[in-house]
Amino acid sequence: MHGPTFLSAALLAATAFLSTPTLAALTDCQKSMVQQLTNTFENSQTHFAFDYCQDIKDGRGFTCGIVGFTTSTRDAFDVVSTYSKDPGYSQEFEPYLGKLLELNSTQSDSAEGLSGFCDAWYTAASNPAFRAVQVAKADALYYTPAQKIADNLGLTLAISRGQLYDAAIQMGIESDPDSMPSIVNRTAKPEGMAEETWISNFMKERQRTLCNPSTPATQAAWCASVTRVESYTHLLETGQTNFTETFKPLNNDGKEFTINCNLDVWTQYIPGKRYGEEGGSGGLSTGAVAAIAVVLALLVLVGAFFVHRRIRHGTWRPFGKRSMVIV
Ligand SMILES: *[C@@H]1O[C@H](CO)[C@@H](O)[C@H](O)[C@H]1NC(C)=O
Ligand SMILES: *[C@@H]1O[C@H](CO)[C@@H](O)[C@H](O)[C@H]1NC(C)=O
Ligand SMILES: *[C@@H]1O[C@H](CO)[C@@H](O)[C@H](O)[C@H]1NC(C)=O
Numbered sequence: 001m002h003g004p005t006f007l008s009a010a011l012l013a014a015t016a017f018l019s020t021p022t023l024a025a026l027t028d029c030q031k032s033m034v035q036q037l038t039n040t041f042e043n044s045q046t047h048f049a050f051d052y053c054q055d056i057k058d059g060r061g062f063t064c065g066i067v068g069f070t071t072s073t074r075d076a077f078d079v080v081s082t083y084s085k086d087p088g089y090s091q092e093f094e095p096y097l098g099k100l101l102e103l104n105s106t107q108s109d110s111a112e113g114l115s116g117f118c119d120a121w122y123t124a125a126s127n128p129a130f131r132a133v134q135v136a137k138a139d140a141l142y143y144t145p146a147q148k149i150a151d152n153l154g155l156t157l158a159i160s161r162g163q164l165y166d167a168a169i170q171m172g173i174e175s176d177p178d179s180m181p182s183i184v185n186r187t188a189k190p191e192g193m194a195e196e197t198w199i200s201n202f203m204k205e206r207q208r209t210l211c212n213p214s215t216p217a218t219q220a221a222w223c224a225s226v227t228r229v230e231s232y233t234h235l236l237e238t239g240q241t242n243f244t245e246t247f248k249p250l251n252n253d254g255k256e257f258t259i260n261c262n263l264d265v266w267t268q269y270i271p272g273k274r275y276g277e278e279g280g281s282g283g284l285s286t287g288a289v290a291a292i293a294v295v296l297a298l299l300v301l302v303g304a305f306f307v308h309r310r311i312r313h314g315t316w317r318p319f320g321k322r323s324m325v326i327v
Contacts, residue, residue, distance in 0.1 A: 024156035025147065029261035030243045034162035036259045037249050038169055041228045042068065044252055046259060047270050050134060051125030053118035054275040059217060061109040064121050067138045067169050071100065071117075072109040079137050088129025092120040122274050128267070135266050142168045149181060153190050153198075158243040160199040163232050167206055170228065177214040200236060203229045227252050 026034065036046035043049045053064040061071030069076040077100040080093050093100075099113040111117075124130040146168040150161045167180040176182065187205050190198035211223040231250040240247045246260045262268075 026158055026161055028263055030158045032262050032265045033243045033259050034165055035265055038166045040251060047268055049272050050131045050269055051122045051272050053121040055111060059109050065134045071103055072107050074104050077104040079133055083130050083133040086129045090127050092124040118275055145173045155195060157195050157241045159235055159241040160195055163199055166228060178209055183209055203233055
């Protein structure tokens with residue numbers, strides 16, 4: 001959801017250079033479970049929404065793909081421009097590369113020059129090369145930095161490492177007061193306490209931030225999403241702290257459900273809904289609007305025909321008084 005800053009890009013480069021084996025990196029199974037839970041919070045489905053693209057009118061332009069890359073925060077540009085250099089690129093974004101490059105410097109949420117962009121994104125999602133780029137970017141921009149912070153804090157439980165990733169996806173990893181690293185900084189250091197106590201404290205601070213963010217524009221949507229924290233709190237309270245093959249978190253309706261290890265989650269593509277250009281939740285597609293217009297025009301024509309008949313022949317029957325005789 002948040003774009004990378006120059007600082008975080010530099011940080012990524014530095015951490016890649018200095019990378020040492022991590023303390024307690026999540027196993028692929030644990031990571032797949034964490035990812036499926038975040039997907040549930042983001043899209044009410046455990047699989048990735050590779051083809052999602054919509055202008056949700058949140059001041060960030062188009063929100064697209066598996067972690068909500070946006071056209072105003074550079075990460076959508078990052079995904080598209082990396083894909084455009086991939087040998088598997090199938091040219092979907094040719095009309096938009098120039099415009100996206102411009103937005104990469106202005107960080108505007110304007111949709112000007114991006115007509116058809118969501119259709120291009122939807123089409124590109126059927127290309128495995130584009131899906132692989134989305135996964136790699138989500139890892140580089142959110143997963144790896146979140147796990148680095150977990151390492152620095154000495155966190156070893158999957159519940160803590162997963163919760164930091166989920167917070168990074170939702171709230172970003174930049175230096176603003178609402179970001180995941182800022183919430184970590186407002187939580188007392190984990191030294192001298194059980195890791196369960198620390199993650200419980202972190203989640204309380206995350207919940208407080210979700211309902212009192214420094215950016216008032218996100219307050220309503222964020223405060224409504226505290227189920228993300230409640231679900232992890234449920235895992236903590238039921239002793240499900242180091243995910244193995246299966247676990248039972250809460251879904252967006254607060255009901256317990258089962259998530260299993262699924263190593264195919266990063267490659268599996270299940271086509272989703274194609275959203276219209278104009279976006280907005282519940283908005284009608286251009287096709288639907290055209291169909292309604294045609295039906296209305298026909299009704300008006302038929303009505304006019306009957307009125308015309310009534311005036312000329314003094315009957316509402318379409319074929320005049322004679323039609324009564326035939327019937
Ligand atoms: C949690 O799982 C990880 C990865 O399997 C493992 O390295 C770690 O020792 C486990 N931690 C505890 C406390 O069981
Ligand atoms: C996109 O913007 C970032 C941040 O200003 C900059 O570092 C990067 O070079 C830009 N990318 C291109 C291709 O211009
Ligand atoms: C959090 O604290 C660390 C260590 O004091 C500091 O380097 C980092 O910039 C802080 N991050 C934010 C987002 O405030």
